[in-house]
Amino acid sequence: MMPGHRSKSEKHEGGEKQLRRDPYEVLGVLRNSTDQEIKTAYRKMALKYHPDKNANDPKAADMFKEVTFSYNILSDPDKRRQYDSAGFEAVESDNQELELDLSSLGAVNTMFAALFSKLGVPIKTTVSASVLEEALNGLVTIRPLPLGHYVSKRVEKQCAHFYSVTITEEEARAGFVCRVQSSDKSKFKLLYFDQEDNGGLSLALQEDSAKTGKVTSAGMFFLGFPVYRLDQTMNSIAAAKDPDTSFFRKLDGFQPCELNELKAGTHVFAVYGDNFFKSANYTIEALCAAPFSEEKENLRSIEAQILSKRAEISKFEAEYREVLAQFSEMTSRYAHEIQSIDELLKHRNEIHASYTITPFKRSTSKSRSKSSSKENKEDGQTREKRSTRDRPKKKKWYNIHLRVDKRKAC
Structure with missing residues (x-):
């Protein structure tokens, strides 16, 4: 038998650490047992310790949970391989799904289970213990x-x-x-x-x-x-x-x-x-x-x-993961290079702007000088116009009145 593996969360009772027992030991099967032998052992033990048959017996309830937990590991080929190689740490013990006996859930829990099933959450159910007992x-x-x-x-x-x-x-x-x-x-x-x-x-x-x-x-x-x-x-x-x-x-x-x-x-x-x-x-x-x-x-x-x-896909996965890692590295570098180039161009444009764009204060004083010279020019033109109006008008030659003797022929 394989010794019990240490789980992620260890229980403490009376100051002593309690380890999860080896699933093979819990179900009473060998490490090289077939799927059918494991399933048969589980069903016999689940029927023996089922809460329906052991009302108000906390030890039987704990044993039923342990039997179900062990079967959930050994009935899944992937989790069984992981457990055999690295123990409980490898099978994510906190995320094990359980098989539910709907006949023992009660109305409220059954409603929740039905809701989750409708939403697409996979829920494994088991045959009612009462049906199995009557058959047995x-x-x-x-x-x-x-x-x-x-x-x-x-x-x-x-x-x-x-x-x-x-x-x-x-x-x-x-x-x-x-x-x-x-x-x-x-x-x-x-x-x-x-x-x-x-x-x-x-x-x-x-x-x-x-x-x-x-x-x-x-x-x-x-x-x-x-x-x-x-x-x-x-x-x-x-x-x-x-x-x-x-x-x-x-x-x-x-x-x-x-x-x-x-x-x-x-x-x-x-x-x-x-x-x-x-x-x-x-x-x-x-x-x-x-x-x-x-x-x-x-x-x-x-x-x-x-x-x-299935064998081909298993080999392909290793190749895919390797290429995917390289691709992720390249895309990360791609994003980094884009950011680096953008920052360089931005800095360059800021330097260019310092030469090509006239400072705001200088442009203001220049505009003020231009506006003042324009105003002076306009004032000069106005004064010139006024002085022109004040001077007496000279008669131009085409405005001279000529005396013409009407009696003489032209």
Whole structure:
């Protein structure tokens, strides 16, 4: 077992430091445990310490939080790698998202959760502890679901409808699909249960519904080869932090399903109402994959391409980050050079201005001297005009009156 890592915030009780326990130790699994083993261990412990079953027991409540916190680290491949390499410091323990049991939230908290969900905040929900306990104790009603037939029902919020599907050896080899959809876009979970020796049922797989066109849908594929699911919640959280991180983490949620095939016999599925306030309408159908040989090959091919692309993007990220750092350095220098040039030109223009622009005082005195000389000139002209008017007018030669004898002929 790996020793407990020291977290960012250490609790102090009675003067002694309490460290967070190693998540592998909390869940009772090995460091090389598979995703399915981790998930199975979590669900058993979460059911054991769930607040619904341990009312007024603070130790059970603390244990439930610790189990959920540990699972949130180990169920995320990226956070699990970070924890394995550097401990709690690397996984940003203060920002872990939790899976909420809506049946235990109460009206007010459920309203807040519904509001955040409407605003696009990804909220993981878990199946109600009461439903899991009834299934484990064999107290649920199971309806038969024949292959090739569909059933349409309405399930109440935080409740489940159980169905049994029986397949032959030939059908098991050909592959099997169970699918559910809701035409009114209700939220639901598709569940698959393992049958225990005592006749009870333990949750083994779950798929959350997702919007697909005008409906919400979920499906489980048991085709005899690895089939993958894409967890969009991881990418939504990354997108809120950084668009670049969102792109490079887009395929991190592309993980293999825990089961690839089912053996011949009877298997139990359930549809769980995951709406906050209302019931969920749904249609469930079980199909043999034999008629879909071309679709199976296409699925195998496209998922292989996605895995190849994920490896390619992982290598590309390092190159991109390096070039981006250089680009940031160049743009920073570009802005600095622009500022430097502008300051030099501004200083140069100020020096030029000191020579080319006449000082304000000098121009004022000059204008005053010009105006005074003009006034003196105007005064001189006025006096000259006045003296001219005062002198007697001389008769000009063309104003001389000539005496003309009218009697003489001209």
